[in-house]
Amino acid sequence: MSIGHTVALLPGLHDTSVQTAALSTALADFARVLTPDISVSTTSRVILEGPALIVLGAISAVGTDRAVLVGHGWGSMVALQVAATHHERVAALMLSTNARLETIALRSLYHGVLSLLPATVVQQLGARPPQVLDLFDQARPADFRSLAGRVPVPAVVIVGEQDAANRGPSAVLARSLPLGNLRVVPRAGPGWQAEHPELVAKLLLDFMSDSE
Numbered sequence: 189m190s191i192g193h194t195v196a197l198l199p200g201l202h203d204t205s206v207q208t209a210a211l212s213t214a215l216a217d218f219a220r221v222l223t224p225d226i227s228v229s230t231t232s233r234v235i236l237e238g239p240a241l242i243v244l245g246a247i248s249a250v251g252t253d254r255a256v257l258v259g260h261g262w263g264s265m266v267a268l269q270v271a272a273t274h275h276e277r278v279a280a281l282m283l284s285t286n287a288r289l290e291t292i293a294l295r296s297l298y299h300g301v302l303s304l305l306p307a308t309v310v311q312q313l314g315a316r317p318p319q320v321l322d323l324f325d326q327a328r329p330a331d332f333r334s335l336a337g338r339v340p341v342p343a344v345v346i347v348g349e350q351d352a353a354n355r356g357p358s359a360v361l362a363r364s365l366p367l368g369n370l371r372v373v374p375r376a377g378p379g380w381q382a383e384h385p386e387l388v389a390k391l392l393l394d395f396m397s398d399s400e
Contacts, residue, residue: 191396193279194255195219196243198226198263200286201325207382214389215258222246222255226266234311234320236269243270247277254279258392260381261286262325264361265332272338280399281343282392284381285327285361287353306330329360336364344369344395346388348376371395 224246226239259267307323347358362370
C-alpha cells in the first residue's frame with residue numbers, strides 16, 4: 189500500500205541519527221522518504237526560513253509537486269513554516285511536540301522567564317542560538333500559534349496518552365490548525381515514537397487513508 193506522496197521526515201533537535209533512520213525505514217514501506225538536513229549552526233542566527241527553504245529544495249529535487257511533512261519538535265516548527273508560507277507544496281502534516289517536564293527547582297529564574305516567551309522574542313532579547321533552538325524544539329504554543337492558523341492543509345498531531353508533558357501542547361496545536369486532528373496513542377508514554385517507529389508509520393498511513 190502507498191500513500192501516493194513523498195514523505196519529508198523532519199526530526200527533533202535531539203533525535204539521534206539511529207532514531208531518524210529507524211523511522212525512515214518504517215515509512216519507506218509505503219512512501220519515498222526524504223530526510224533533508226534541517227540542522228542549524230549554533231553559532232549563527234537561528235531562523236525557520238532557512239531550514240524551510242532546504243525542505244522545499246529537497247522536495248523539488250526529486251521532481252514532486254507536494255509532499256507529506258512528518259515533523260517532531262524542531263522539525264514540526266520547520267514543517268509549520270513550510271506549510272504556512274508554501275502550502276501548495278504540502279499534501280498533509282503529521283506533527284508532534286517535544287516538551288520536557290521541568291520543575292521550577294531545576295530552573296534558574298532567568299531560564300524560567302525565557303521558557304515563557306516565544307522563541308522569536310527570546311532571540312530578539314539576545315539569547316544565545318542554542319537557547320533559541322531548544323525553545324523551538326519544544327514546539328510550545330507560544331511558538332507555533334502564529335504559524336498554525338495559516339496552515340490550510342490536513343494535519344494530525346500525535347501524542348502518547350501517558351506523555352504528560354506533551355498532552356497539553358499537542359491538544360493546543362491540533363486546535364490551532366484549521367484542519368487539525370489530535371490522535372492520542374493509548375498507553376504510550378514519553379519517547380514512544382523512538383521505541384515504536386512502525387506505529388508512527390501506521391498512524392500516518394491511517395491518517396492519509398482517512399483524508400482521501
